[in-house]
Amino acid sequence: MNPFISRRALLAGLAASGIPLAASWPARAAIPARARTLCYIGGYNKHAPPGGAGNGQGIALFEMNPTTGALAPVSTFTDIASPSFITLSADHRFLYALSEIDDFNGKHDGSVTAFAVDRLSGELTRLNVVSSGGAVPCHLSVHHSGQYVLVANYVGGSVGVLPIRPDGSLGEPTDIVRNSGPRMPERAQDNPPGNFAVSDHSGPHVHMVASDQSGNFVLACDAGLDRVYVWTLDLATGKLKPAAKPFLSLMPGSAPRHFSFSHDGRTLYILCEQDSKIVVAAFDPATGTITPQQRVSTVTSYFQGSTLAAGILLSPNGRYIYASNRLGDSLAVFRAGPDGLLTLVDEVWMHADYGRAMMFDPSGTFLFCANQRSDSVTSFRVDPETGALDFTWHFTAVGSPTTFAFFQL
Secondary structure, three states, rough: OOOOOHHHHHHHHHHHHHOOOOOOOOOOOOOOOOOOEEEEEEEEEOOOOOOOOOOOEEEEEEEOOOOOOOOEEEEOOOOOOOOEEEEOOOOOEEEEEOOOOOHHHOOOOEEEEEEEEOOOOEEEEEEEEEEEEEEEEEEEEEEOEEEEEEEEEEEEOOOEEEEOOOOOEEEOOOOEEOOOOOOOOOOOOOOOOOOOOOOOOOOOOEEEEOOOOOOOEEEEEEEOOEEEEEEEEOOOOOOOEEEEEEEEEEEOOOOOOEEEEEHHHHHHHEEOOOOOEEOOOOOOOOOOEEEOOOOOOOOOOOOOOOOOEEEEEOOOOEEEEEEOOOOOOOEEEEOOOOOEEEEEEHHHHEOOHHHEEEEEEEOOEEEEEEEOOOOOEEEEEEOOOOEEEEHHHEEEOOOOOOEEEEOOO
């Protein structure tokens, strides 16, 4: 007997038997569409300052497998110079990417590009490009109000304030603040043993700028002057004004690079590049005053040699802090106590070289690391209870990656 029955024969048999056909059968329940998780990755390409050129092609778009964390390539926006840092607006309608260059429009400037994000595909449409307000920008963020993009310009040590127009495009800088101060040493006194790495202390070098959770203050790490600056931002004019205590001085030569706030905004974690230390500080959301409480190393006491810390990341539940060590090729895992103080609980191999930025996917299940010199992204499954990282064995090929931005369709 033939085990295969055609659809036509089946319907004819049902009709002859008197059994109701499809019109009277219960309708099949609609299957909800699965949310798609997309990831933008940027980095260095051929158009970059001297010594900064890389193997990237532009802003690469990937789709993440929600079960395994694997990233599958979708497309690449190539018409942009070295997008080494990118960020999304709070509503994910717009993406802002800096170009870490020093020759925008024939001037000694970098640039910032505004994109509209297609909410169905994730594809990018360029809106406009403006000056970053200084040369070689290396970080940008959207102010808590959503009205401005803040840019850290490494060369010259300036912070640019760019207004966001109603259509998501950017205006010319409303303010450019340039830092100044005494020359600092190239190395910190509390380096790991045998650390020959140096940070550039030839002048001011702003490495990160962002607002606190309330939006009342704007903070910036200056890795050249070993300071964390604090301003208020006039939302009507786009002008920065020094806070009552305008900056915090850190260990000479330590090179504060990036920072992260606790969820309540009252603890500030400052990552110092040169000596690979995290400064834990109390932050007063009423005055902007920063009060250091602890210094903790991002490498274990067993480590000896050269290392430069790069990125710092707070876990979604606020209980753990992660830091990347570029030359040590490791990720440090810290447990945050109720008082915000940190305890180093593990140091994990990145499985690649020169890891910089880290990012959680929107679910908090996976942590991704951009490994600049390995031209790859590696990922880890995260245990939310213990903070432990379990390598997924997924390598994603991306030329000279340095930055991420995730969102869900």
